[in-house]
Amino acid sequence: MDFQLTDEQQLIRNNMREFADRYVEPIAAEIDENSRHPAELFQKLAEGGWMGMPIPVEYGGCGTDYLTHILAVEELSRSCSSTGFSVASHVIVAFLPLLYGTEEQKRKYLVPLAEGKHMSAFALTEPGAGTDVMAATSRAVLDGDEYVINGTKTFITNGPIADTYIVVCWTDKAAGRKGMSAFIIPRGTPGLRPGKHFEKMGMRSSQTSEVVLKDCRVPRESMLGQAGQALAMSMGIFEQGRIGIAAQAVGILQAALDESIKYSKERVQFGVPISRHQAIAWMITDMATDLSAARFLTYHAAWLRDQKQPFAKEASMAKLFASEAAMRHTVKAVQIQGGYGYCKGAKVERLMRDAKITEIYEGTSEAMRMVISANLLR
Ligand SMILES: Cc1cc2nc3c(=O)[nH]c(=O)nc-3n(C[C@H](O)[C@H](O)[C@H](O)COP(=O)(O)OP(=O)(O)OC[C@H]3O[C@@H](n4cnc5c(N)ncnc54)[C@H](O)[C@@H]3O)c2cc1C
Incomplete structure (x- = not known):
């Protein structure tokens, strides 16, 4: 049994400690007080490769193992847990196109996410469907070569600032646990907009809002993975x-x-x-x-x-x-x-x-x- 981190893991952890001391600690209280998303900090995180560490190099990441990324999240959170969470959740959302996306989706969406040029949001929770995700009501209906999506997602991290949304909704309610599908939707798509913004007790620099989908039309190819797999x-x-x-x-x-x-x-x-x-x-x-x-x-x-x-x-x-x-x-x-x-x-x-x-x-x-x-x- 080996309890020792590798030299590379220790080095990356130390690098993140230095980064957090220099750039995160000095602004942590201010971004909490003002509920401010620090875009300038995320640009530095992107330049340092921190936004896509465990994503393979060929898709814009650094190709580290997951533990190394986790060490970085821990160190960031020691200075500002909102920022640590934003990086952790961004990487998790990026895993979806990595694991389930077509090559085209990977090139179009995953690469800018892993490079930190785009921010991601994952929209599953709804006002009536929290722990009980099956109580969701959002749905996508096929109309020719497009899906038309309607519904309201709530408590969505990065909802107001994301460039890339992954939205989960019903495509075949009768199929039960195999009836939900995921769609990858770029910001600016007509019919998708951030809704109510939530003021929170903590994690205040992480932005949380509703994501409202009203007759949002997306091409068939927007589906991520297989129908019913979401x-x-x-x-x-x-x-x-x-x-x-x-x-x-x-x-x-x-x-x-x-x-x-x-x-x-x-x-x-x-x-x-x-x-x-x-x-x-x-x-x-x-x-x-x-x-x-x-x-x-x-x-x-x-x-x-x-x-x-x-x-x-x-x-x-x-x-x-x-x-x-x-x-x-x-x-x-x-x-x-x-x-x-x-x-x-x-x-x-x-x-x-x-x-x-x-x-x-x-x-x-x-x-x-x-x-x-x-x-x-x-
Ligand atoms: C800051 C923030 C960021 C978030 N980010 C995202 C995001 O990016 N994307 C997204 O999709 N969602 C997001 N969420 C939603 C989050 O995952 C849900 O809030 C969480 O799953 C709980 O759902 P709920 O709040 O509706 O609580 P409920 O499910 O209504 O639960 C209320 C209480 O009942 C308990 N409970 C529920 N069911 C049971 C049961 N069967 N047995 C025992 N106890 C039960 C719960 O544990 C809880 O204590 C976010 C939430 C917050 C607050």
Whole structure:
């Protein structure tokens, strides 16, 4: 059993740490405060090759393994988890044309995504269909050589700014789990528009909106993969995406630990640094222990994926544990900083708000428990 990262993985992680210290950390509080998508930062991420790391070189990526990309997401999230999430979710969406696209779709859509010239959005969730995706009502109807799509998607990451949308909707409701299909649709297509924009508690620089499709006509060739394949494609993509969310939570946890150690050594109460009070020292001890466990679960799931071994259960375990640990311990990190931690400007306050979403998107904690128990008890 080898717990050592390769030289290349360590180098890339260190490079991302330097990048995040230089470009992300200084603007993280401002983009959170203003809910601002930092286009200038994403241009730098694109120039550095960070937007398509695990995509093969021939399609504009860097051709790394998935674990290496996960290390970068963790380091980015340590400075700004909105940015870490944006990169992680962008790569996951790009996997769809990589795995299921025609050669033409790969050239047209995947290459600019992997190069970071275009942003992606994946639209599955609907107002009445969250965890229960089968409750979706959006549908595409064939009319000659075109599909006509109608429906409203909600909570779509990058909804307001994406260049390339992948939309999942019914093409044959009677076929049940084999009745949904995916369509790849460029921004500017008549009938597709971003809808209501959501102001969020955390993850504020990541843009989230509805995506409204009203008589949106797309050519037959816009279908991604086979008709009826979209649910299976989505579930496969979520398995990988959950490792990215776990990495985001690990980055948040590491930042909470960094802040807690630093603050508790500086803040003096009752004549000693508060780190000398056992109640505080034990909070930090529990934080560090859960961080190690979360990190191992996350790396293990990514490693299984790279070894082409089954990893659905492990990805769900990593997301479940890391996200709940991030939530638990960011609350403690605020506690350690007392009133100062509760005020705007304290990094721990942002970490606590950002941690919550990791228990919700790409499948809630309850959905993770469903996946894990189904794997254990089948
Ligand atoms: C910031 C953000 C970004 C997102 N990005 C995207 C995106 O890019 N694309 C996309 O398609 N979606 C996206 N989503 C949607 C996200 O995946 C859903 O919010 C999530 O799947 C949960 O769905 P819901 O919010 O409708 O909650 P619901 O499904 O309504 O769940 C509400 C509660 O009930 C619980 N619950 C539901 N069913 C069960 C059950 N059978 N047993 C036990 N408990 C249950 C849930 O765990 C949860 O606690 C995003 C959401 C947010 C908030």
